[in-house]
Amino acid sequence: MKRLWIAVAILVLLLAGSLVNGYYVQSLTERMTERLEQAQDLAHQDQWDRAEQITQQTYEDWENHHFYLHTTLRHSDTDRISTGFRSVLQLLDQEEDAQYAAANADLVAQLELLAEMEQASLVNVL
């Protein structure tokens, strides 16, 4: 009977872990997308320095979670987002309005997709 409860406990623990992971990735990416959208609004108002500062902080926040993200998500996905951040920062530096808007929207979409992948939904299971 002890073995049964150990096995059930492992399953419950894994289930809880996966749900917590989904929630964590969702809240992390939501926070980041909000800040990236805020940076985009500032860039439209010609506040390029402020937009770059916010994007840079978001990038640093992303990099600070590198270990966790690397151990739970596919490396190519996290690497793509890291590269996306660098592209956006470069375009902010060059103050390329149209290209920055497209790259930033792309980065936001990638972050949203990353969170979507981790959600406990029937669509994902199927």
Place this chain on the structure above:
Amino acid sequence: MGSSQGYFFPPQAKLLESALDILGDEITCGPLVTSRFLSLSHSKKEVPAMFTGLIRTIILYIVIIAGIRLMGKRQVGELEPSELVLSLIIADLASVPMQDYGIPLLTGLIPILVLLSITMILSVLTVKSVKFRAVLCGKPSIVIRDGLVDQREMARNRLTVDELLEELRVKGYTDPAMVKYAILETSGQLSVLPYANQKPPTARQLKVSVEEGGLPLVVVSDGRLLEHNLKALGRDRNWLDKQLAQRDCPSVEQVFLLLVDQSDGIYLARKDMSI
């Protein structure tokens, strides 16, 4: 998965994707192009996420067990259906993160842990419940009863006449009429119980006295003395040396195998020193 939501794939984008595939990821192009390319590649999600992986593993495990149960006992071989499924899936799951370093180790570990936990739960339930055991492992089928082949049971277990005759021959019976019962076990093996008059007589039936030798233990293996086995037999090194001397064997090093049973029956194989 909703990974391709919000993306538009014009023919040019597909063309660009193929071109970049050929040139490699390290191509130097503008940040926008790189970013677009990355977003295109992003739609190819290959590895399920944590929760998805967990649920999918459970679903696939149940489906494969059901499939193997439907295949009948003959296809199972020596393993129980759940053991077969476990060995089939775990080998494959373990190899994925081993070969692809771009996949987190957890992607392989979580499904393996899930499978081991489910198997543990199922094994406890099969011990506790007879009904559950019958559902999961099936019941033994009597395919020959009183020398008569039960065709319905054979069909139910996808057992052909050739396979039945082959199994009988392996057990030393050429004619089903010699068999009282042949039972197809849940492991897929055939147990054959012959008529009483077809069974070889035992020493007891012949009223012959036979000495019980007990379990033989290995005392010397390839020139090495296994002292714990010698102790278990209640003997010491002097006794062993004496036994070797009686058999013209000067030392333990020259013994390939020495077995001793509890009634001091000895089997000695000398080592071929030319090898």
